[in-house]
């Protein structure tokens with residue numbers, strides 16, 4: 001079967017995996033919006049909210065971005081370095097969502 | 105300047121860096137042999153022996169391979185999994201040479 | 209005895225001989241360490257290996273600040289404490305262990321909780337600060353105080369089977385607020401006492417914090433500034449990721465920051481984070 | 496008290512409450528640990544945090560084998576020992592520290608060097624073996640003995656500012672000889688006593704070894720078998736690499752191996768590696 005979208009490797013950590021049936025690693029195929037010329041982080045967050053987050057979406061998102069205290073890494077780089085919500089994603093990119101820990 | 109060969113990232117660890125002026129990371133441009141259709145590990149070892157190892161080559165090589173006790177990793181995989189001396193290298197591959205440690 | 213041995217006593221040469229043999233550490237590294245003072249905030253799961261390795265390696269002055277007493281259910285991970293000290297102040301117990309390992313290190317006991325009211329006074333006495341606390345308001349408070357005092361901060365955290373580590377406000381790198389300008393919702397904050405932690409996980413992160421503190425204090429190597437280590441014990445994955453730089457708009461370390469010592473001292477960290485400095489009294493475990 | 500609490504005493508429920516709260520560890524993980532026996536070979540830089548965290552976490556029986564005495568120049572990294580034990584057997588000192596942390600763990604003192612002549616006898620008493628030694632012949636000997644006895648081996652090493660970690664002979668994975676069928680030339684072998692080691696580096700590797708031993712003994716997570724962790728303290732790089740699988744031609748664990756208990760007991764590891772079990776008497780440091 002031909003992939004109908006962009007293959008992305010998702011990784012939820014620091015407790016965020018509890019929002020996705022306690023599974024940390026997800027290989028997902030994200031369909032492009034009609035007319036879009038590529039996938040950006042903003043689209044991916046919408047897709048995750050609709051398709052992956054099973055409970056308490058407010059623990060993952062706030063407005064159209066992630067909630068405070070969540071670091072987003074695209075290919076092991078802070079998404080602030082690549083454009084935040086506008087970061088362009090390519091086939092086989094890895095996106096990590098990690099909740100900051102405070103325990104000790 | 106156009107590269108005239110294959111760009112490889114070399115990493116010497118576990119004491120092997122002492123054989124290359126105590127420098128662990130080397131970005132090198134390895135020329136292909138005339139008529140060769142690609143670079144393999146066997147060629148790279150020859151090239152390293154000629155161009156990088158400044159002293160005690162017997163601490164790095166034995167015959168046409170590495171000496172016992174040295175692990176060779178191509179893109180973070182043991183070279184035994186990719187064909188040992190016949191492993192094909194591509195542009196921007198990373199090759200790690202690491203001497204096994206025994207201290208504690 | 210050559211000039212480069214200056215400052216090292218014969219006992220130091222003997223005790224630290226394995227450090228002195230290291231070309232990239234050597235006499236200079238040891239001398240730098242012996243002149244450095246490091247404050248460990250928290251004598252718990254992270255603080256245990258941090259304080260023990262800093263004492264063992266010969267840092268000049270080691271401060272430990274904590275207001276808690278040792279409890280039996282700390283001992284599965286807080287290896288600096290022994291059963292004999294259950295009920296005693298953690299700082300007293302930790303200092304005794306450090307002294308037994310290395311009596312040549314000056315260990316200063318701060319037997320009180322670090323709060324905005326005493327942090328400036330305590331932290332200003334040290335060159336490097338290590339955050340080994342277990343709660344969100346302390347993390348903001350310690351980072352803010354490090355910016356105000358211009359001290360490097362080695363920050364670690366562990367929960368469940370995961371750990372995180374980075375160095376803040378070092379060499380132009382970001383502070384905690386650059387990364388997390390807004391605190392998370394209170395419901396997102398978990399503590400070891402609520403959610404559990406595998407004892408050796410803070411052990412691993414604490415040792416890595418001790419290493420970063422040693423690197424900063426002795427000026428060797430490349431500290432983990434602008435990078436963060438993420439550790440997952442279950443899968444055995446470790447990744448080191450690249451973080452954003454210092455934010456020019458940061459409320460605390462930014463270019464137009466109005467955050468002064470006075471702001472700091474009157475800042476209400478519990479209100480800011482909607483989260484308490486101290487967990488409610490330990491409830492019994494419900495199985 | 497439900498059926499799942501069976502086997503955990505009220506004191507255990509209190510002491511290990513932070514473990515029991517972990518969904519992926521919980522009561523089963525703690526019960527598995529409490530029934531497991533683990534042998535730590537070497538009470539030095541690696542063995543210090545290994546033994547302390549294994550005692551703290553509640554392993555059922557902890558064996559420690561070492562024939563050396565504590566020396567002052569061990570204390571910069573061997574945090575299980577205190578100044579008061581300088582000159583005493585390391586095993587006695589280590590056992591005392593473990594007992595002080597957790598008196599409910601059975602600690603067995605093997606106050607002798609592990610050699611081919613006593614290894615079968617000692618190692619056969621344990622479920623999991625942890626190699627925390629500092630020399631090449633011991634590493635071959637312990638791996639061979641693990642294959643002969645069919646025990647998993649958690650192996651760590653540290654030198655200078657680098658460390659390495661893997662699990663051998665576990666779940667069909669390779670043994671030490673699969674990776675290193677031929678010993679390196681004797682001139683390539685360095686020890687901490689010759690080349691130095693930054694004290695906290697074996698601390699980090701030792702904590703990671705304790706974690707792997709806990710994972711194997713409690714059957715949780717994915718142990719580091721067929722993978723190796725490589726740590727570089729100076730640059731702060733950690734990578735986990737994929738290793739070859741078990742070699743069918745391995746002299747010891749291979750399909751046609753003739754390596755038996757008898758072969759093992761008469762095998763001359765010092766001659767094989769051209770390297771001694773014990774370093775020559777400690778020479779003074781020449782600066």
Ligand SMILES: [Zn+2]
Pocket residue numbers: 382383384385386387454455458459460461462
């Ligand atoms: Zn800032």
Ligand SMILES: [Zn+2]
Pocket residue numbers: 669670671672673674741742745746747748749
């Ligand atoms: Zn084998």
